Amino acid sequence: MALRVDRRSVLVCAVLAATVAALGILTLATGSISLTPAQVLSALFDPDADSRTRLVVVEWRLPRLLFAVICGAALAISGALFQSLTRNPLGSPDVIGFASGSYAGASVVMLLLGSANYLAVASGSLIGGALTALLVYLLAYRNGLAPFRLIIVGIAVGAFLSSFTSMLLLSVSPQQAMLAATWGAGSLSGLGFEQLRPAAVVFAVLLLCSAFVSRPLVHLELGDDAAVALGVGAQRARLAATLVGVALTALVTAAVGPISFIALAAPQIAQRLTRASTTVRIVPAALTGAAVLVGADFIAQRVDLPVGVVTVCVGGAYLAWLLARQYAGRRG
Template identity: 80%
Template sequence: MGPDRAPLPGQPPVHVDFGRPGWNLRRAGAALRVDRRTVVVCAALVTAILALGVLTLGTGSISLTPAQVVTALLDPESDRRARLVVVEWRLPRLLFAMVCGAALAVSGALFQSLTKNPLGSPDVIGFSAGSYAGASVVMLFLGSANYPAIGAGSLIGGAAAALVVYLLAYRNGLHPFRLIVVGIAVGAGLSSLTSMLLLSVDPQQAMLAATWAAGSLSGLGFEQLVPTAALFLLLLLCSVAVVRPLTHLEMGDDMAVALGVRANRVRLAGTVVGVALTALVTAAVGPIAFIALAAPQIAQRLTRGSTTLRIAPAALTGALVLVAADYTAQRAELPVGVVTVCVGGAYLAWLLARQYATRR
């Protein structure tokens, strides 16, 4: 490793031991430290996503070998039938899985950093239920099924749920455990309200909304993918902007304030970005559970980091998990939301048992 900072004239270089191998990059007066293990983990995750993506693109009623899939992707003059199946029919679904998985994982990382608790994901603290309720109101009572309307309903519902949770949990400050408990209660209430709405409308409308609520990546094309990916990239940049102040907040408000962080503004910004990421996915494919809960924790264990808020590993882990869930869903002929609920439920039970064991 190189010196951490330039030495004074006549003095030897100053080295700082970070406890982990990495690279120090300096250019034009700016310095950046890159953790070596994080880079290796991200490279491995990208490789796994690409490999699993090739298998996914070859899965379906028309089976294709990995060689046929790669040829169809890279060679425009290849077999037209294979290229139609791979590029036009299946590639948008794969890209949707990657974008949505990454968005949910980043949202979960933001909320777990805000609450300083591995249970602090939008699934658990009620924000996903708020987005689902808002989208359901748009579909059931406004009769709209287009993406902008559902997206607006999801965003408004998620923001309203976040506001209610915040107001109920705030007592001389915002305690993370209180936020989670109140969020669970609000989420349960919103889920009950959504079920009541489904029972109060025409059965055909209710069936349409219930099918969407299962969470599915089928039937999506490039016309839906382009705006979703553009909004995700914008929100990803916003999430990167709040990483450093949120990391300071994990050390405590006093320390963060001493470093010049405006705690309340940072929490508000992190909450808005996290809710918007969840609403984006909910509007596009329906509610996908437990990716936001599990992916940041898996990424933290892979990188062996001291903080949950590592955007790149979390996003890549979320993309890999949702691509794997969609591959399983296609082979089992199930909506992807059903697969994530089954796997995520087992993970949540393990996480709760582990949390209880460590506190004894």
């Protein structure tokens, strides 16, 4: 049985990787300047390719595509960690308030401190997410960290922070508010290799960290008593997973603004595709998130909307279906 599940996971990962590659080539080939797949591959791998084609593919379109892959994977991994922590498919960072904390921290830097510097906004996003996680953790802790209490407290804190961010937008000049609101919609446009390099390095580090913190979570899904019997420090494992999940969310928020529902939907889609008993499958979740965000950005570019608007539209329908499914399951 285990061998069959492993084979299925490998097959699903291979199909997802091929899907990301196909969507990537389609994204690089289409736009105001249309190219053939052969021209795209030549621009990527042939140093003697036409300079104009390389400019369009490598300098203009490739950074946006790579950002979509990184951000989609980061959000999906963060969602997988938090859904495992809370043992609830609704336990994603955008639902339980951590994404709102990152957004609020970045907004404070942009609107109150008047800085649009990439590193400053990234630092504000990380600090905001970390402080939110600490606040939720302290408010939800009662002789241990109950998953359901964590979700309820997180939703309440997230609602407060969303109101705080809205208040900030109303208290600054229209120009500042427009800049922050545009960034707050979640957009991959205007990004280059200058922003991509540090984001890729941070993502690689957090990817390794997520691989380490995900192992104890598999045991925690069996219950705290079973996990402790296996030598897992329950509270320490939860804290480590929370920090990594918050950092992944803050990375995306700092780079492109808040993008909703990828963290909510991607781990559940990956779990259903692999038929796994746990959401803590880092690679399938990451590939699913990358595929979903690359596909959403392809649509966003064609309808001239921020990608965050597209993911909200798709994710809203998914959330309604998920809630209806949970309600039907309880009645059944």
